[in-house]
Amino acid sequence: MIFCDIINEIKKNEYITEISYHPSGNRLLISDVKQNFHIFDLLPHFSSSTSFRLMWVESSIIYDNSISGMISRISWAPECFGQLFVAGTTERSISIWFETRKGYNDACHLIRNQNMFEGELNVERYANIQVIGDNSWRLLTTFSPFKGKISSIKFADKDHGLIFAACDSSGVVGVFKCINLANKVEWDLETIRVRKNDHILDLNTVNSEECICCLDWIPYKISTWLGITVAINNHIYTFIKKSRFWTCIETIAVNNVGAIKDVSWSKLALFSDNYKFASLHEDNTLIIWRCVEPIKLNDLERKRTISQLKKFEMTGMTERIYWHPLGQILACIECNGHAQPKGGKLTNLGKNISFFSDKMLIHSLINTLGVCPP
Template identity: 20%
Template sequence: MNEVKQFSAGHDDLIHDVAYDFYGKRLATCSSDQKIKVWDYDDETGEWLPNDSWKGHDSSVLRITWAHPEYGQVFATCSIDRTIRVWEEQDQEAKNGGRRWAEKARLADSKGTVQDIKFAPTHLGLKFASCGADGIVRMYEAMDVMQLGHWTLMDDIEVVPGAKDPEGQMCLSWCPSRFQPQMLAVGHGFMLTHASPTTTQIYRLDPHNKWLPHEVLTGHTDVVTDVAWAPNVGRSYQLIATACKDKCVRIFKLVEEGGRGTTGAAGFATGFATKAARKFRVLTVATFSDHAAEVWRVEWNVTGTVLSSSGDDGKVRLWKASFLDEWRCMSIISAEQNTNDFGENAMR
């Protein structure tokens, strides 16, 4: 049985996010203490060793996202201080000296807290999307991947017009498939009279390259705190998971309606253009309230077959579908008790 190993992150306040790099050999943490820490995994000892620690923002750091390693060791962070900052490793600097990671860019277009940030799939280039309390999704791209100090604001999507709710929350996730048009799942919760207070929508480009909302993932009764689009390995449909303050984890299936366009090497461009106008049928395949507390994070494994969720109950729960496509809890991990429990519904 896998062992849960603890290590002290050394932060002086609440840890908001932990993000692994592409290979899972390095992770970064961020906290309300305004610090960012990077850790390297030691294969020989099985321990996480500190790489560096530094004050990264002027307020609580909320999220971290790693770029694909083909662009080097690069990640971005966002904060309550309304900025996004891009960091790159400096190999010539000593580890744990506070200068190993250099700030390459600082983006301050948001009029409110920047609450989520995600790099796009690598086939879309070096770009990321951010969202926050001002109700706007912004997309930035490095037109020259060798010049990380220069990022162009490519799009801004007003998801919640006139958002002024200080308790408002936004989150997002890219569709990872290279065989679909660019799509984003955007979750939000704003207590506004002229808009749905909480929802998750699928955005994609129209033929005029304008981002528009399409399908809605329904069923949420409180603020959506996280959304995760599953990697698609051989499936004919898409899976999206959400975490919500209504104490539920939900899994949605997106089934493409209509026939498929021309694909393959010769017809890739034609198929891609056709897909831009397509629609998806949304099915709710699972709703779990096992956390019995507000759920804050959901994340898929690299094949999109196992979903992990965490919440205020202090537990990480792993979900997997049976051969009958029924989703069940396969494992419960409690870091405080250093346990890994397999319950009655475990998939063996």
């Protein structure tokens, strides 16, 4: 699939604030500076009786004027909970959206898709049959639990239930768990705060009103506890929850580099117990970490520690890092802030993606999707 095949329904020079891939890989969510959500489905386009190619087709546009602030972060829920995503804004607002159709491969979608691809697809014809707005998506709930802008938001793995974590620019982390899966409207909130006794080395972090904060769920397949890695400025904290309480079990000070602006865990460890973890810094340093062998604390508990594996000096303005679902390929997304459409299709969306393999070989794919940093 080539990204330049995405249908251009986003106006020229309109800033894109965030993108998020569906866990299945065949759905894409884009938000723009005008508080619109654009949902693209990866669908087959039959060019002849024997050949076809996949194309990104915009299936929905969502807008709600009750959203305050620019959309800064988006995360899809695991597919087993339906088509659901959460969005955070620069004005402390969190909104949760749910697709009212049974699924994007149901009869309604199949009929629409068949109409789309009876002949060569063009922008004019596509615009007449587009399904948008309240026809397919519903705003379930909104809340504003933070005092600062939402700086990171991510759903946990399906094994832990319908749960996501978010953090703000003051360094406060909230863990939201759905307590009614029937309507997905009621959510319970737990708050995690970095305290002075959490092995912190720089007390200015916990006393500052504005900081850089990001997070990711620890992917260990252990059903008895949850784990979150939280990065605040130049420190990495590992929190776990056993029974009722969250506890910081490890703190790492990352010296001689810029503040951490994004973190990402690999979801898979191949042939070893060493999960990989990446941190992206404001000075464009990329650090790859790994979990060393677990240290046995007692007969019932084990502690995993993190050690630095590799360090890279990136070029350009890298904003996001993502691990491929296979776990051993890291994508680093560089952006210039806006889309540059040409001829009805997105030939250049102003973002480069660099890929790091497990052997630390680097190559780049140009002209993919563009993101405006919040």
